[in-house]
Amino acid sequence: MKTLITALVVATTFAVSASAQDMAYVVNDDDYTIEKSLTGVPGDAGAGQAAFVGRKKGNCLACHAVEQLKDSQLFHGEVGPDLSDVGNSYSAEELRLRIVDYKVINDDVIMPAFFRSTGLSNVGKKFKDKTILSAQEVEDIIAYLLTLKS
Amino acid sequence: MKLFLVGLAALGLSLGAAQAQDIDWTKVTLEGFEVPLAYENEDGDLIRSGFTFRTPGTQAMQEDDFANPAFWRVDEGEIAWSTPEGSEGKSCADCHGDAAESMATVGTEYPKVDAESGELLALEHRINKCRTENMGAEAYKWESQGMLTMTVYVRHQSRGKPVNVAVDGPAAPFFEEGKALYNKRVGQLDMACKHCHEDYYGNYIRADFLSQGQSNGFPTYRQKWGKVGSIHRRIRGCMGNIRGAKYPYGSHENTVLELYIAHRGKGLPVETPAVRN
Numbered sequence: 001m002k003t004l005i006t007a008l009v010v011a012t013t014f015a016v017s018a019s020a021q022d023m024a025y026v027v028n029d030d031d032y033t034i035e036k037s038l039t040g041v042p043g044d045a046g047a048g049q050a051a052f053v054g055r056k057k058g059n060c061l062a063c064h065a066v067e068q069l070k071d072s073q074l075f076h077g078e079v080g081p082d083l084s085d086v087g088n089s090y091s092a093e094e095l096r097l098r099i100v101d102y103k104v105i106n107d108d109v110i111m112p113a114f115f116r117s118t119g120l121s122n123v124g125k126k127f128k129d130k131t132i133l134s135a136q137e138v139e140d141i142i143a144y145l146l147t148l149k150s
Numbered sequence: 151m152k153l154f155l156v157g158l159a160a161l162g163l164s165l166g167a168a169q170a171q172d173i174d175w176t177k178v179t180l181e182g183f184e185v186p187l188a189y190e191n192e193d194g195d196l197i198r199s200g201f202t203f204r205t206p207g208t209q210a211m212q213e214d215d216f217a218n219p220a221f222w223r224v225d226e227g228e229i230a231w232s233t234p235e236g237s238e239g240k241s242c243a244d245c246h247g248d249a250a251e252s253m254a255t256v257g258t259e260y261p262k263v264d265a266e267s268g269e270l271l272a273l274e275h276r277i278n279k280c281r282t283e284n285m286g287a288e289a290y291k292w293e294s295q296g297m298l299t300m301t302v303y304v305r306h307q308s309r310g311k312p313v314n315v316a317v318d319g320p321a322a323p324f325f326e327e328g329k330a331l332y333n334k335r336v337g338q339l340d341m342a343c344k345h346c347h348e349d350y351y352g353n354y355i356r357a358d359f360l361s362q363g364q365s366n367g368f369p370t371y372r373q374k375w376g377k378v379g380s381i382h383r384r385i386r387g388c389m390g391n392i393r394g395a396k397y398p399y400g401s402h403e404n405t406v407l408e409l410y411i412a413h414r415g416k417g418l419p420v421e422t423p424a425v426r427n
Contacts, residue, residue, distance in 0.1 A: 055356075059356070061356065062355050062356035063355060063356075075354070075356045075357040076354075076356075077353070077354050077355045077356050078353045078354050079350050079353050079354075079355050079360075103340075110341060110345040110346070110349060110350065112338075112339045112340055112341070113340060117338075120335075120336075120337070120338060120340055121334070121335070121336055122336040122337060122389075122394045122395045123336075123337055123338050123393065123394065123395065124337065124338065124390070124393045124394055124395050124396075125395065126393075127337075127338035127393045130338070132338060132339070
């Protein structure tokens with residue numbers, strides 16, 4: 001796993017096989033982005049919100065608070081930064097890398113890599129060789145995050 | 151910011167957390183305890199029992215033995231202690247006498263290396279060794295009623311005394327294994343124990359208020375379980391939450407992890423049976 005990450009950081013651009021379905025994406029480590037959409041299908045912000053809060057999906061709310069969702073009766077965590085203004089701070093390309101695999105940026109981060117199924121150990125049977133989110137769910141969440149501006 | 155939390159349970163939690171931050175737990179000692187619920191180690195880190203992270207309501211259930219929903223096991227265990235079982239017709243008391251004396255510090259010392267076999271034994275392993283080798287009785291299943299009652303009873307004899315596991319000499323390789331596992335990313339979520347219990351304790355992860363994941367209260371009564379459970383059950387629960395393959399009850403992995411966790415909380419008082427949410 002370490003070698004994969006070092007390889008990613010050393011090379012300028014790099015193609016990685018991201019999941020069992022052989023989804024390839026390219027990390028640009030000059031500016032920490034993934035330029036190209038994972039699916040080519042525009043993200044749906046509504047579906048993205050559902051995947052963002054869903055405990056069996058991103059469960060992003062477990063760690064990140066979002067002001068815009070404060071009336072939702074859901075618990076918001078405080079492990080990661082507040083994302084209420086994330087649409088102003090990051091581009092789609094920057095968000096894509098952070099959701100796909102934050103460990104490229106910070107190898108000690110607690111935040112899971114949501115679109116990587118390789119380099120993991122002791123994965124439970126049900127989850128083996130699967131990414132946490134599908135490619136389209138990643139795109140949907142990006143679309144949702146871009147709406148968050150306070 | 152706890153403003154987002156809604157509902158009664160959530161309110162209780164956030165109030166508990168706010169209060170917990172205001173209390174100097176290094177000055178708080180429960181009735182009959184020799185050592186306080188927290189202390190500062192050589193590195194200047196505050197080592198805190200899980201008790202100090204819980205709501206006043208949960209704490210109150212533990213503080214009063216009559217309110218503690220697991221306390222009946224102490225009485226039940228006392229009976230089991232002197233009840234003969236197995237082909238040898240012996241009870242624990244026949245070999246060990248009064249548990250208040252013979253077991254006075256045992257609960258602070260496990261997991262411990264067995265001098266004979268060189269294996270690392272959890273208290274459960276040791277009890278089953280006595281049952282099969284000395285009593286001619288059947289081994290208890292790890293998480294069975296009989297085992298939970300006996301481990302609660304035995305460890306309760308050390309309540310209030312500081313955890314004092316050995317991690318040097320023959321225990322050293324087991325300690326290193328446990329430490330490596332504790333810091334190893336596992337599961338689909340690719341997290342290590344240390345991410346939640348060292349990096350982010352004192353923070354909410356969704357509705358859960360993260361503690362340091364200490365083991366001084368085990369076997370612990372957990373409201374979510376509605377009964378007591380072993381430390382191996384708790385570790386398996388956390389493994390499941392990070393979508394990892396759970397190590398089996400009584401496995402080497404769980405036992406070396408148990409040793410490492412005990413050492414992290416060395417000096418905290420045994421609280422068995424503790425109450426957590």
